[in-house]
Amino acid sequence: MVIIRGLEESEFLSKLYPLLERCFEGSKEDKRFYNLHHERPYNAPAWDYSRIALVDGQLVSHVGIWSFTMSVPGGFKMPSGGIRDVCTDPAFRRRGLGHLLLEDALSFMRSKDMAFSVLYAGPRQFYRQKGWEVAIPGYRFTLDASRITCKGEGDHAFTINETTSEQLVHGIFRMRKATNAFLWFVVERDIGYLERMIDISLQDPNQHVVSCSDSTGHLEGYALLKVNPRNERSSVQILEARFTTGSATRSKGIIDAFLAFIKDRFDPGSISVQLSPNHDITRRMMGLGALDRSSLLTGCMVQVVSTRVFLEVLLGGINHMLRAQPASIPSTSISCRFIVRIGTKINSTPERRPCRIFFNLDPSDGIPRFELAGGNECKEESHVPEVSMSRETFLSVLFSPILTVGDALDEGLIQAPRSLHAVIKLMLDHASWDLEPRDYF
Numbered sequence: 001m002v003i004i005r006g007l008e009e010s011e012f013l014s015k016l017y018p019l020l021e022r023c024f025e026g027s028k029e030d031k032r033f034y035n036l037h038h039e040r041p042y043n044a045p046a047w048d049y050s051r052i053a054l055v056d057g058q059l060v061s062h063v064g065i066w067s068f069t070m071s072v073p074g075g076f077k078m079p080s081g082g083i084r085d086v087c088t089d090p091a092f093r094r095r096g097l098g099h100l101l102l103e104d105a106l107s108f109m110r111s112k113d114m115a116f117s118v119l120y121a122g123p124r125q126f127y128r129q130k131g132w133e134v135a136i137p138g139y140r141f142t143l144d145a146s147r148i149t150c151k152g153e154g155d156h157a158f159t160i161n162e163t164t165s166e167q168l169v170h171g172i173f174r175m176r177k178a179t180n181a182f183l184w185f186v187v188e189r190d191i192g193y194l195e196r197m198i199d200i201s202l203q204d205p206n207q208h209v210v211s212c213s214d215s216t217g218h219l220e221g222y223a224l225l226k227v228n229p230r231n232e233r234s235s236v237q238i239l240e241a242r243f244t245t246g247s248a249t250r251s252k253g254i255i256d257a258f259l260a261f262i263k264d265r266f267d268p269g270s271i272s273v274q275l276s277p278n279h280d281i282t283r284r285m286m287g288l289g290a291l292d293r294s295s296l297l298t299g300c301m302v303q304v305v306s307t308r309v310f311l312e313v314l315l316g317g318i319n320h321m322l323r324a325q326p327a328s329i330p331s332t333s334i335s336c337r338f339i340v341r342i343g344t345k346i347n348s349t350p351e352r353r354p355c356r357i358f359f360n361l362d363p364s365d366g367i368p369r370f371e372l373a374g375g376n377e378c379k380e381e382s383h384v385p386e387v388s389m390s391r392e393t394f395l396s397v398l399f400s401p402i403l404t405v406g407d408a409l410d411e412g413l414i415q416a417p418r419s420l421h422a423v424i425k426l427m428l429d430h431a432s433w434d435l436e437p438r439d440y441f
Protein backbone atom coordinates (compact mmCIF):
# COMPACT_ATOMS: atom_id res chain seq x y z
CA MET A 1 0.00 0.00 0.00
CA VAL A 2 1.30 3.44 -0.94
CA ILE A 3 0.82 6.39 1.40
CA ILE A 4 1.75 9.91 0.33
CA ARG A 5 2.06 12.52 3.04
CA GLY A 6 4.28 15.13 4.67
CA LEU A 7 7.37 14.19 6.66
CA GLU A 8 7.29 14.18 10.44
CA GLU A 9 10.25 15.54 12.37
CA SER A 10 10.95 12.18 14.02
CA GLU A 11 11.41 10.61 10.57
CA PHE A 12 14.10 12.96 9.36
CA LEU A 13 17.26 11.44 10.80
CA SER A 14 16.01 7.89 11.11
CA LYS A 15 14.33 7.48 7.72
CA LEU A 16 14.71 10.33 5.25
CA TYR A 17 18.39 11.03 5.77
CA PRO A 18 19.43 7.42 5.06
CA LEU A 19 17.26 7.44 1.93
CA LEU A 20 18.94 10.62 0.66
CA GLU A 21 22.37 9.14 1.39
CA ARG A 22 21.47 5.97 -0.44
CA CYS A 23 19.99 7.70 -3.47
CA PHE A 24 22.63 10.35 -4.01
CA GLU A 25 25.61 8.17 -3.24
CA GLY A 26 27.87 8.19 -6.26
CA SER A 27 25.37 10.09 -8.39
CA LYS A 28 26.32 12.92 -10.66
CA GLU A 29 24.50 15.32 -8.38
CA ASP A 30 26.62 18.13 -7.07
CA LYS A 31 27.33 17.24 -3.46
CA ARG A 32 27.51 20.92 -2.59
CA PHE A 33 23.87 21.48 -3.36
CA TYR A 34 22.90 18.23 -1.76
CA ASN A 35 24.73 19.25 1.41
CA LEU A 36 23.13 22.63 1.33
CA HIS A 37 19.69 21.29 0.99
CA HIS A 38 19.39 18.25 3.11
CA GLU A 39 19.40 20.01 6.44
CA ARG A 40 15.90 20.69 7.49
CA PRO A 41 13.79 22.73 7.85
CA TYR A 42 16.04 25.09 5.92
CA ASN A 43 13.76 27.44 4.03
CA ALA A 44 10.89 25.09 4.64
CA PRO A 45 8.48 26.58 7.15
CA ALA A 46 7.51 23.12 8.39
CA TRP A 47 8.59 19.51 8.13
CA ASP A 48 5.68 18.62 5.87
CA TYR A 49 7.31 20.63 3.06
CA SER A 50 9.12 17.34 2.56
CA ARG A 51 6.67 15.09 0.75
CA ILE A 52 7.23 11.39 1.15
CA ALA A 53 5.90 8.08 -0.18
CA LEU A 54 5.70 5.05 2.08
CA VAL A 55 5.26 1.56 0.70
CA ASP A 56 4.12 -0.90 3.32
CA GLY A 57 5.33 1.53 5.96
CA GLN A 58 8.80 2.00 4.46
CA LEU A 59 9.88 5.50 3.38
CA VAL A 60 11.01 5.00 -0.21
CA SER A 61 10.53 8.22 -2.14
CA HIS A 62 10.90 11.93 -1.45
CA VAL A 63 10.31 15.36 -2.99
CA GLY A 64 11.37 18.40 -0.97
CA ILE A 65 9.92 21.87 -1.36
CA TRP A 66 11.81 24.96 -0.33
CA SER A 67 10.00 28.16 0.08
CA PHE A 68 11.32 31.29 -1.55
CA THR A 69 10.23 34.61 -2.96
CA MET A 70 10.71 35.80 -6.48
CA SER A 71 10.90 39.53 -6.92
CA VAL A 72 9.45 41.44 -9.81
CA PRO A 73 9.73 45.22 -10.21
CA GLY A 74 7.68 47.61 -8.20
CA GLY A 75 8.32 45.68 -5.01
CA PHE A 76 6.00 42.87 -6.03
CA LYS A 77 6.77 39.52 -4.48
CA MET A 78 5.88 36.15 -5.86
CA PRO A 79 5.66 33.31 -3.35
CA SER A 80 7.34 30.34 -4.97
CA GLY A 81 8.44 26.80 -4.36
CA GLY A 82 11.72 25.20 -5.32
CA ILE A 83 11.91 21.44 -5.76
CA ARG A 84 14.85 19.62 -4.22
CA ASP A 85 16.22 16.26 -3.17
CA VAL A 86 13.95 14.30 -5.47
CA CYS A 87 14.67 10.62 -5.08
CA THR A 88 13.26 7.12 -5.00
CA ASP A 89 14.94 4.14 -3.38
CA PRO A 90 16.70 2.21 -6.19
CA ALA A 91 14.62 -0.89 -5.41
CA PHE A 92 11.37 1.03 -5.92
CA ARG A 93 12.10 3.01 -9.07
CA ARG A 94 9.97 3.06 -12.22
CA ARG A 95 6.79 2.35 -10.34
CA GLY A 96 5.41 5.84 -10.70
CA LEU A 97 6.28 6.97 -7.14
CA GLY A 98 8.40 9.93 -8.29
CA HIS A 99 5.57 11.21 -10.43
CA LEU A 100 3.00 10.68 -7.70
CA LEU A 101 5.12 12.82 -5.39
CA LEU A 102 5.59 15.56 -8.00
CA GLU A 103 1.80 15.73 -8.36
CA ASP A 104 1.44 15.86 -4.61
CA ALA A 105 4.08 18.62 -4.43
CA LEU A 106 2.14 20.68 -6.99
CA SER A 107 -1.09 20.48 -5.00
CA PHE A 108 0.82 21.18 -1.79
CA MET A 109 2.36 24.32 -3.34
CA ARG A 110 -1.05 25.46 -4.55
CA SER A 111 -2.48 24.97 -1.08
CA LYS A 112 0.23 27.33 0.19
CA ASP A 113 -0.59 29.91 -2.52
CA MET A 114 2.78 29.43 -4.17
CA ALA A 115 2.62 30.79 -7.68
CA PHE A 116 5.70 29.49 -9.33
CA SER A 117 8.10 26.60 -9.13
CA VAL A 118 11.77 26.32 -10.05
CA LEU A 119 14.12 23.36 -10.10
CA TYR A 120 17.51 22.42 -11.44
CA ALA A 121 16.94 19.30 -13.41
CA GLY A 122 18.91 16.16 -13.81
CA PRO A 123 16.38 13.96 -15.66
CA ARG A 124 14.53 16.65 -17.59
CA GLN A 125 12.01 14.34 -19.21
CA PHE A 126 10.90 13.14 -15.79
CA TYR A 127 9.96 16.71 -14.81
CA ARG A 128 8.65 17.73 -18.23
CA GLN A 129 6.04 15.02 -18.02
CA LYS A 130 4.67 16.83 -14.97
CA GLY A 131 4.62 20.30 -16.50
CA TRP A 132 8.02 21.89 -15.82
CA GLU A 133 9.69 23.45 -18.87
CA VAL A 134 13.33 24.32 -19.37
CA ALA A 135 13.56 28.06 -18.83
CA ILE A 136 17.29 28.66 -18.67
CA PRO A 137 19.25 26.00 -20.46
CA GLY A 138 22.64 25.19 -19.05
CA TYR A 139 25.44 24.14 -21.35
CA ARG A 140 28.97 23.19 -20.49
CA PHE A 141 31.64 25.46 -21.90
CA THR A 142 35.21 24.29 -21.68
CA LEU A 143 38.12 26.58 -22.29
CA ASP A 144 41.58 25.26 -23.01
CA ALA A 145 43.70 27.17 -20.50
CA SER A 146 46.33 27.89 -23.16
CA ARG A 147 43.79 30.30 -24.75
CA ILE A 148 44.11 32.59 -21.74
CA THR A 149 46.86 34.97 -22.68
CA CYS A 150 45.40 38.23 -21.38
CA LYS A 151 46.06 39.67 -17.97
CA GLY A 152 42.73 41.42 -17.77
CA GLU A 153 42.46 44.41 -15.55
CA GLY A 154 43.32 47.08 -18.19
CA ASP A 155 43.20 50.52 -16.60
CA HIS A 156 41.32 49.32 -13.59
CA ALA A 157 43.03 48.65 -10.33
CA PHE A 158 41.83 45.76 -8.28
CA THR A 159 43.21 42.79 -6.43
CA ILE A 160 42.28 39.17 -6.58
CA ASN A 161 42.60 36.98 -3.55
CA GLU A 162 41.74 33.62 -2.29
CA THR A 163 39.85 34.33 0.84
CA THR A 164 37.96 32.69 3.63
CA SER A 165 36.91 35.81 5.47
CA GLU A 166 33.48 36.24 6.92
CA GLN A 167 33.36 39.65 5.30
CA LEU A 168 33.31 37.93 1.98
CA VAL A 169 29.84 36.61 2.76
CA HIS A 170 28.60 40.12 3.44
CA GLY A 171 30.32 41.40 0.31
CA ILE A 172 28.73 38.68 -1.80
CA PHE A 173 25.34 39.37 -0.26
CA ARG A 174 25.63 43.08 -1.09
CA MET A 175 26.80 42.31 -4.58
CA ARG A 176 24.03 39.88 -5.33
CA LYS A 177 21.49 42.46 -4.17
CA ALA A 178 23.02 45.11 -6.41
CA THR A 179 23.20 42.89 -9.48
CA ASN A 180 19.69 41.55 -8.83
CA ALA A 181 18.35 45.06 -9.26
CA PHE A 182 18.79 44.60 -13.03
CA LEU A 183 16.63 41.50 -13.18
CA TRP A 184 12.91 41.07 -13.43
CA PHE A 185 12.67 37.72 -11.77
CA VAL A 186 14.99 37.17 -8.88
CA VAL A 187 15.29 34.28 -6.49
CA GLU A 188 15.89 35.98 -3.19
CA ARG A 189 18.47 34.34 -0.95
CA ASP A 190 19.11 35.25 2.63
CA ILE A 191 22.55 35.78 4.07
CA GLY A 192 22.34 32.48 5.96
CA TYR A 193 22.18 30.62 2.68
CA LEU A 194 25.38 32.27 1.49
CA GLU A 195 27.16 31.61 4.76
CA ARG A 196 26.31 27.95 4.49
CA MET A 197 27.19 27.77 0.83
CA ILE A 198 30.66 29.27 1.41
CA ASP A 199 31.13 27.19 4.54
CA ILE A 200 30.32 23.96 2.76
CA SER A 201 32.46 24.91 -0.22
CA LEU A 202 35.47 25.55 1.95
CA GLN A 203 35.12 22.28 3.84
CA ASP A 204 36.00 20.56 0.60
CA PRO A 205 39.76 20.89 0.08
CA ASN A 206 39.20 20.93 -3.68
CA GLN A 207 36.92 23.95 -3.56
CA HIS A 208 38.14 27.53 -3.45
CA VAL A 209 36.53 30.92 -3.21
CA VAL A 210 38.24 33.63 -5.20
CA SER A 211 37.19 37.22 -4.84
CA CYS A 212 38.14 40.48 -6.42
CA SER A 213 38.12 43.89 -4.75
CA ASP A 214 38.89 47.42 -5.84
CA SER A 215 41.50 49.60 -4.10
CA THR A 216 39.00 50.52 -1.35
CA GLY A 217 38.29 46.87 -0.60
CA HIS A 218 34.89 46.96 -2.31
CA LEU A 219 33.99 43.53 -3.71
CA GLU A 220 33.81 43.52 -7.53
CA GLY A 221 33.37 39.83 -8.17
CA TYR A 222 33.69 36.34 -6.82
CA ALA A 223 33.87 32.80 -8.06
CA LEU A 224 33.47 29.43 -6.42
CA LEU A 225 35.83 26.94 -7.98
CA LYS A 226 36.29 23.24 -7.86
CA VAL A 227 39.68 21.88 -8.79
CA ASN A 228 39.54 18.38 -10.19
CA PRO A 229 42.94 16.78 -10.05
CA ARG A 230 43.37 14.44 -12.97
CA ASN A 231 46.71 12.87 -13.85
CA GLU A 232 49.27 15.63 -14.29
CA ARG A 233 47.03 18.55 -15.33
CA SER A 234 44.02 19.46 -13.25
CA SER A 235 40.86 21.03 -14.55
CA VAL A 236 38.99 23.82 -12.85
CA GLN A 237 35.25 23.98 -12.76
CA ILE A 238 33.62 27.34 -12.03
CA LEU A 239 30.65 26.43 -9.87
CA GLU A 240 29.33 29.92 -9.45
CA ALA A 241 30.51 33.39 -10.33
CA ARG A 242 29.22 36.92 -10.20
CA PHE A 243 30.90 40.09 -11.33
CA THR A 244 30.10 43.73 -11.13
CA THR A 245 27.74 44.93 -13.83
CA GLY A 246 28.93 48.53 -13.66
CA SER A 247 30.38 48.75 -17.14
CA ALA A 248 30.99 46.22 -19.87
CA THR A 249 34.71 46.99 -20.15
CA ARG A 250 35.23 46.83 -16.45
CA SER A 251 33.34 43.57 -16.18
CA LYS A 252 35.34 42.11 -19.09
CA GLY A 253 38.58 43.28 -17.47
CA ILE A 254 37.62 41.63 -14.20
CA ILE A 255 36.62 38.35 -15.86
CA ASP A 256 39.87 38.26 -17.82
CA ALA A 257 41.82 38.91 -14.65
CA PHE A 258 39.92 36.11 -12.91
CA LEU A 259 40.72 33.67 -15.67
CA ALA A 260 44.38 34.72 -15.63
CA PHE A 261 44.44 34.29 -11.84
CA ILE A 262 42.94 30.79 -12.07
CA LYS A 263 45.49 29.86 -14.69
CA ASP A 264 48.43 31.11 -12.61
CA ARG A 265 47.24 29.70 -9.32
CA PHE A 266 46.04 26.22 -10.34
CA ASP A 267 47.78 25.64 -13.65
CA PRO A 268 44.80 23.74 -15.06
CA GLY A 269 44.61 22.13 -18.47
CA SER A 270 41.11 23.53 -18.88
CA ILE A 271 38.50 25.67 -17.21
CA SER A 272 34.85 24.79 -17.51
CA VAL A 273 31.58 26.37 -16.56
CA GLN A 274 28.07 25.07 -16.85
CA LEU A 275 25.74 27.99 -17.39
CA SER A 276 23.41 29.61 -19.88
CA PRO A 277 25.14 31.24 -22.87
CA ASN A 278 23.79 34.57 -21.70
CA HIS A 279 26.05 34.99 -18.72
CA ASP A 280 28.92 37.46 -18.92
CA ILE A 281 31.43 34.78 -18.08
CA THR A 282 30.20 32.34 -20.72
CA ARG A 283 30.21 35.09 -23.34
CA ARG A 284 33.76 35.95 -22.45
CA MET A 285 34.88 32.35 -22.44
CA MET A 286 33.24 31.83 -25.83
CA GLY A 287 35.09 34.94 -27.02
CA LEU A 288 38.32 33.24 -25.98
CA GLY A 289 37.38 30.10 -27.88
CA ALA A 290 35.56 28.02 -25.27
CA LEU A 291 34.22 24.87 -26.70
CA ASP A 292 30.48 24.60 -26.33
CA ARG A 293 29.68 20.96 -26.02
CA SER A 294 26.39 21.95 -27.66
CA SER A 295 24.45 19.61 -25.53
CA LEU A 296 21.91 20.69 -23.03
CA LEU A 297 23.29 19.27 -19.82
CA THR A 298 20.90 20.55 -17.29
CA GLY A 299 18.73 23.53 -16.93
CA CYS A 300 16.62 25.55 -14.70
CA MET A 301 13.06 24.32 -15.21
CA VAL A 302 10.01 26.31 -14.24
CA GLN A 303 6.30 25.85 -13.93
CA VAL A 304 3.45 28.21 -13.19
CA VAL A 305 1.80 26.53 -10.24
CA SER A 306 -1.06 28.91 -9.64
CA THR A 307 -2.02 31.03 -12.62
CA ARG A 308 -4.10 33.31 -10.48
CA VAL A 309 -1.32 34.28 -8.07
CA PHE A 310 1.30 34.30 -10.82
CA LEU A 311 -0.67 36.79 -12.92
CA GLU A 312 -1.65 38.93 -9.99
CA VAL A 313 1.99 39.49 -9.17
CA LEU A 314 3.31 39.60 -12.72
CA LEU A 315 0.65 42.01 -13.92
CA GLY A 316 1.22 44.17 -10.87
CA GLY A 317 4.82 44.56 -12.02
CA ILE A 318 3.88 45.04 -15.67
CA ASN A 319 1.30 47.69 -14.87
CA HIS A 320 3.83 49.42 -12.66
CA MET A 321 6.14 49.56 -15.66
CA LEU A 322 3.40 50.69 -18.03
CA ARG A 323 2.60 53.64 -15.82
CA ALA A 324 6.17 54.78 -16.21
CA GLN A 325 6.00 54.71 -20.03
CA PRO A 326 6.32 57.91 -22.04
CA ALA A 327 3.07 59.42 -23.35
CA SER A 328 3.83 58.35 -26.93
CA ILE A 329 2.91 54.80 -26.02
CA PRO A 330 -0.83 54.42 -25.61
CA SER A 331 -1.89 54.17 -22.03
CA THR A 332 -2.39 50.54 -21.49
CA SER A 333 -3.30 48.51 -18.52
CA ILE A 334 -3.38 44.83 -18.29
CA SER A 335 -5.82 42.84 -16.37
CA CYS A 336 -7.21 39.38 -16.13
CA ARG A 337 -10.63 38.43 -15.05
CA PHE A 338 -9.44 37.39 -11.64
CA ILE A 339 -7.88 40.72 -10.97
CA VAL A 340 -10.04 43.24 -12.71
CA ARG A 341 -9.37 45.63 -9.88
CA ILE A 342 -5.78 46.07 -10.97
CA GLY A 343 -6.99 47.07 -14.42
CA THR A 344 -9.59 49.48 -13.23
CA LYS A 345 -7.35 51.08 -10.68
CA ILE A 346 -4.72 51.97 -13.21
CA ASN A 347 -6.87 53.90 -15.58
CA SER A 348 -5.60 56.25 -18.20
CA THR A 349 -5.42 59.99 -17.92
CA PRO A 350 -8.25 61.74 -19.87
CA GLU A 351 -6.00 62.82 -22.75
CA ARG A 352 -4.84 59.28 -23.43
CA ARG A 353 -7.18 56.83 -25.07
CA PRO A 354 -7.67 53.94 -22.69
CA CYS A 355 -6.70 50.62 -24.10
CA ARG A 356 -7.40 47.64 -22.00
CA ILE A 357 -6.26 44.10 -22.44
CA PHE A 358 -7.66 41.20 -20.53
CA PHE A 359 -6.00 37.93 -19.89
CA ASN A 360 -8.56 35.32 -20.61
CA LEU A 361 -7.44 32.15 -18.96
CA ASP A 362 -8.80 28.85 -18.07
CA PRO A 363 -9.45 29.43 -14.37
CA SER A 364 -8.81 25.79 -13.54
CA ASP A 365 -5.07 26.38 -13.70
CA GLY A 366 -4.86 23.87 -16.51
CA ILE A 367 -3.22 26.25 -18.94
CA PRO A 368 -2.56 24.64 -22.27
CA ARG A 369 -2.72 28.06 -23.96
CA PHE A 370 -2.52 31.62 -22.81
CA GLU A 371 -4.96 33.90 -24.53
CA LEU A 372 -5.24 37.62 -24.39
CA ALA A 373 -8.55 39.10 -25.33
CA GLY A 374 -9.18 42.64 -26.42
CA GLY A 375 -12.21 44.29 -24.92
CA ASN A 376 -13.33 46.67 -22.28
CA GLU A 377 -14.58 46.40 -18.79
CA CYS A 378 -18.29 46.30 -19.72
CA LYS A 379 -17.79 43.51 -22.17
CA GLU A 380 -15.43 41.58 -20.02
CA GLU A 381 -17.49 38.42 -20.13
CA SER A 382 -17.75 38.39 -23.89
CA HIS A 383 -14.29 39.23 -25.09
CA VAL A 384 -12.83 37.60 -28.13
CA PRO A 385 -9.33 36.16 -27.93
CA GLU A 386 -6.94 38.16 -30.05
CA VAL A 387 -3.60 36.93 -28.86
CA SER A 388 -2.81 33.35 -28.28
CA MET A 389 0.27 31.31 -27.50
CA SER A 390 1.10 27.95 -26.06
CA ARG A 391 2.17 27.61 -22.48
CA GLU A 392 5.60 26.54 -23.68
CA THR A 393 5.97 29.72 -25.76
CA PHE A 394 4.77 31.85 -22.87
CA LEU A 395 7.37 30.37 -20.53
CA SER A 396 10.09 30.54 -23.19
CA VAL A 397 9.62 34.21 -23.95
CA LEU A 398 9.53 35.00 -20.26
CA PHE A 399 12.49 32.94 -19.20
CA SER A 400 14.64 31.71 -22.03
CA PRO A 401 17.35 33.91 -23.49
CA ILE A 402 16.99 32.07 -26.76
CA LEU A 403 13.47 33.01 -27.82
CA THR A 404 12.72 36.72 -28.07
CA VAL A 405 9.19 38.09 -28.20
CA GLY A 406 9.89 39.59 -31.63
CA ASP A 407 10.99 36.22 -33.01
CA ALA A 408 8.01 34.47 -31.45
CA LEU A 409 5.67 36.99 -33.14
CA ASP A 410 7.50 36.74 -36.47
CA GLU A 411 7.42 32.97 -36.40
CA GLY A 412 3.74 32.86 -35.51
CA LEU A 413 4.38 31.23 -32.14
CA ILE A 414 2.44 34.11 -30.70
CA GLN A 415 -0.62 34.77 -32.80
CA ALA A 416 -1.68 38.37 -32.62
CA PRO A 417 -2.92 41.11 -34.96
CA ARG A 418 -0.17 43.52 -36.09
CA SER A 419 -1.80 46.35 -34.20
CA LEU A 420 -1.09 44.57 -30.94
CA HIS A 421 2.53 43.61 -31.62
CA ALA A 422 3.94 46.72 -29.95
CA VAL A 423 1.86 46.13 -26.84
CA ILE A 424 2.81 42.45 -26.63
CA LYS A 425 6.46 43.34 -27.00
CA LEU A 426 6.22 46.02 -24.39
CA MET A 427 4.54 43.64 -22.03
CA LEU A 428 6.57 40.50 -22.44
CA ASP A 429 9.96 41.91 -23.37
CA HIS A 430 10.04 43.81 -20.15
CA ALA A 431 8.92 40.81 -18.19
CA SER A 432 11.66 38.63 -19.56
CA TRP A 433 13.71 36.85 -16.94
CA ASP A 434 16.85 36.86 -18.96
CA LEU A 435 16.74 40.17 -20.76
CA GLU A 436 19.85 41.48 -19.07
CA PRO A 437 23.15 39.68 -19.28
CA ARG A 438 23.96 38.39 -15.88
CA ASP A 439 26.45 36.34 -14.06
CA TYR A 440 24.52 33.92 -12.02
CA PHE A 441 20.96 32.87 -11.54
Ligand SMILES: CC(C)(COP(=O)(O)OP(=O)(O)OC[C@H]1O[C@@H](n2cnc3c(N)ncnc32)[C@H](O)[C@@H]1OP(=O)(O)O)[C@@H](O)C(=O)NCCC(=O)NCCS
Pocket: 023, 024, 027, 061, 085, 086, 087, 088, 089, 092, 093, 094, 095, 096, 097, 098, 099, 100, 120, 121, 122, 123, 124, 125, 126
Ligand atom coordinates in the same frame (compact mmCIF):
# COMPACT_ATOMS: atom_id res chain seq x y z
C1 LIG B 1 14.61 10.45 -10.84
C2 LIG B 1 13.92 9.51 -9.85
C3 LIG B 1 13.52 10.32 -8.61
C4 LIG B 1 12.66 8.95 -10.50
O1 LIG B 1 11.91 8.26 -9.53
P1 LIG B 1 10.88 7.11 -9.91
O2 LIG B 1 10.06 6.83 -8.67
O3 LIG B 1 11.57 5.98 -10.53
O4 LIG B 1 10.00 7.85 -11.00
P2 LIG B 1 8.69 7.33 -11.76
O5 LIG B 1 8.56 5.86 -11.61
O6 LIG B 1 7.54 8.16 -11.34
O7 LIG B 1 9.10 7.69 -13.25
C5 LIG B 1 8.17 8.10 -14.12
C6 LIG B 1 8.80 8.33 -15.48
O8 LIG B 1 9.84 9.29 -15.40
C7 LIG B 1 10.86 8.97 -16.33
N1 LIG B 1 12.12 8.80 -15.59
C8 LIG B 1 12.27 8.34 -14.34
N2 LIG B 1 13.56 8.34 -13.98
C9 LIG B 1 14.24 8.82 -15.04
C10 LIG B 1 15.60 9.05 -15.27
N3 LIG B 1 16.54 8.81 -14.36
N4 LIG B 1 15.95 9.55 -16.46
C11 LIG B 1 15.02 9.81 -17.40
N5 LIG B 1 13.71 9.59 -17.23
C12 LIG B 1 13.32 9.11 -16.06
C13 LIG B 1 10.45 7.74 -17.03
O9 LIG B 1 9.82 8.14 -18.22
C14 LIG B 1 9.46 7.11 -16.09
O10 LIG B 1 8.47 6.39 -16.77
P3 LIG B 1 8.75 4.88 -17.29
O11 LIG B 1 9.19 4.07 -16.12
O12 LIG B 1 7.40 4.51 -17.80
O13 LIG B 1 9.77 4.98 -18.36
C15 LIG B 1 14.84 8.31 -9.45
O14 LIG B 1 15.31 7.72 -10.62
C16 LIG B 1 16.03 8.67 -8.57
O15 LIG B 1 15.93 8.67 -7.35
N6 LIG B 1 17.20 8.99 -9.18
C17 LIG B 1 18.44 9.32 -8.44
C18 LIG B 1 18.37 10.68 -7.82
C19 LIG B 1 18.12 11.77 -8.84
O16 LIG B 1 18.76 11.82 -9.88
N7 LIG B 1 17.20 12.69 -8.54
C20 LIG B 1 16.82 13.76 -9.41
C21 LIG B 1 17.61 14.96 -9.08
S1 LIG B 1 17.20 16.32 -10.17
